[in-house]
Amino acid sequence: MVRLGGVTVTERSVAQNAQLALLLEVSGTPKPGNVDREREHDDLRFEHFMAGAVGARSGLDRAAVGDSIGPAFETAVEGMAGQSGGNTQLGALLVLTPLVAAAADERLSPSSADTVVRETTVDDAASFYRAFEHVDVAIDDPPDGLEPLDVRRGSDAIPELREREMTLFDVMESSADVDGVAAEWVSGFERVFEASKTLLEGSGPVADRASDLFLELLAAEPDTFVVTRQNRETADEVQERAQEVLDGEEDATALAEEFVERDINPGTTADLVAGALFVALERGLEV
Numbered sequence: 001m002v003r004l005g006g007v008t009v010t011e012r013s014v015a016q017n018a019q020l021a022l023l024l025e026v027s028g029t030p031k032p033g034n035v036d037r038e039r040e041h042d043d044l045r046f047e048h049f050m051a052g053a054v055g056a057r058s059g060l061d062r063a064a065v066g067d068s069i070g071p072a073f074e075t076a077v078e079g080m081a082g083q084s085g086g087n088t089q090l091g092a093l094l095v096l097t098p099l100v101a102a103a104a105d106e107r108l109s110p111s112s113a114d115t116v117v118r119e120t121t122v123d124d125a126a127s128f129y130r131a132f133e134h135v136d137v138a139i140d141d142p143p144d145g146l147e148p149l150d151v152r153r154g155s156d157a158i159p160e161l162r163e164r165e166m167t168l169f170d171v172m173e174s175s176a177d178v179d180g181v182a183a184e185w186v187s188g189f190e191r192v193f194e195a196s197k198t199l200l201e202g203s204g205p206v207a208d209r210a211s212d213l214f215l216e217l218l219a220a221e222p223d224t225f226v227v228t229r230q231n232r233e234t235a236d237e238v239q240e241r242a243q244e245v246l247d248g249e250e251d252a253t254a255l256a257e258e259f260v261e262r263d264i265n266p267g268t269t270a271d272l273v274a275g276a277l278f279v280a281l282e283r284g285l286e287v
Contacts, residue, residue, distance in 0.1 A: 012281070014103045015060040018096045020287065021277035022053035022089055025270060028211035030252045032218070032242065033226075033259030033266045036211070041260060048085025055079035056093055063100040069116065070124030070168055073097045077131040087135040091181045091225070091271035095192065096278055098185070103282050110188035117185050120168035126158045128168050138229050146174060180224040180268035184275070191217065195276035199285055206277070206287055214266075214273050215252065218242035223266035230264065238266060 012020065026049040029036035040046055059076020063069065076093045102112040133154040142150045148160040149171070161171075172185035184192055195213055202209040219242035222235035238259070244250040259265075281287070 013064065014100055014282070015057060015064040017281040018060045018100050018278050019053055019057050021096065021274050021281060022056065022092060023050065024207055024210055024277050025092065025274040026050070027207040028214060029207070030256035031211050031214045031270065032252065032256040033238070033264040034270050039256055039260050041263070044085045044088070048083050049088045051083035052080040052088035055082045056089065059093070060096065060100055063097045064104045066104065068124055069098055069101060069120050070127030074127040074131040078134045081134040087137055089274070090135055090137065091267060092274035094181050095184060095189070095271050095275035099189065099275060099278055108279065108282050110190065110193050114188040117169050117172070122162055122165060122167055124168040125161050125166055125171050128171065129153070129157050129161065130155055178224060181271055184272065189275065191272055192275035193279055195272060196279035196283065199276055199280040200283060206285065210273055210277060213276060214269055215242050215245055217272055218266055218269045219246055223269045225267035226264060234264065238264060
């Protein structure tokens with residue numbers, strides 16, 4: 001039990017904070033292009049994200065008690081996928097799972113998270129690939145020479161993984177130049193930890209801070225999921241217009257409506273916000 005503002009509350013577990021981070025992320029509004037509590041896509045609704053966060057809990061629990069990262073991630077994705085909207089938070093879970101593992105040992109830091117991911121195994125990579133059998137994902141074709149390791153192959157790619165002796169960290173490293181979540185894995189979750197400071201230093205409702213952070217991250221770098229689903233030109237436009245919102249030259253709500261209409265979904269940025277929320281919660285962000 002802890003005292004916050006004169007009120008006694010029960011301290012949340014690491015896995016509960018990870019689940020709460022997923023819920024707070026989708027609750028923030030406006031987040032141009034993403035589902036939030038006021039905007040939805042035709043086939044992907046706010047309720048799907050809520051249900052996905054509930055379903056993912058079993059995998060987050062596994063990471064929190066020291067289970068291997070790969071199986072914990074696969075369990076989280078399988079649970080997340082148990083709703084009718086499809087893939088809601090796979091990328092966010094790929095950010096959160098190693099952070100939960102690091103936090104469970106009371107050593108949540110960039111260096112500890114880096115240690116966690118570098119200690120992953122080939123078996124972890126196999127579980128990662130199996131996770132893709134539970135969801136449909138929008139990804140580009142793999143680079144030349146890596147076609148046998150296309151994650152869309154699911155379990156069929158596992159013999160090739162074992163032949164090449166690729167750990168889950170190796171898999172992430174091979175995609176780090178084109179995927180924002182993979183880039184976090186090989187950088188000690190640099191953007192996530194830095195963004196968590198913004199949340200801790202801010203004021204007002206946490207979901208509002210999360211939506212503000214989303215815009216800041218979106219303006220800082222092109223969203224790799226937009227690059228994948230549309231193209232680099234669109235991702236550059238999204239980045240520029242997010243900066244215009246920050247500069248007061250464009251309205252965030254109007255931009256959110258437009259991006260939903262155009263089916264532009266900066267999902268990687270949302271994944272990083274979820275990770276930042278978790279780190280901030282573990283470091284004392286009050287909710």
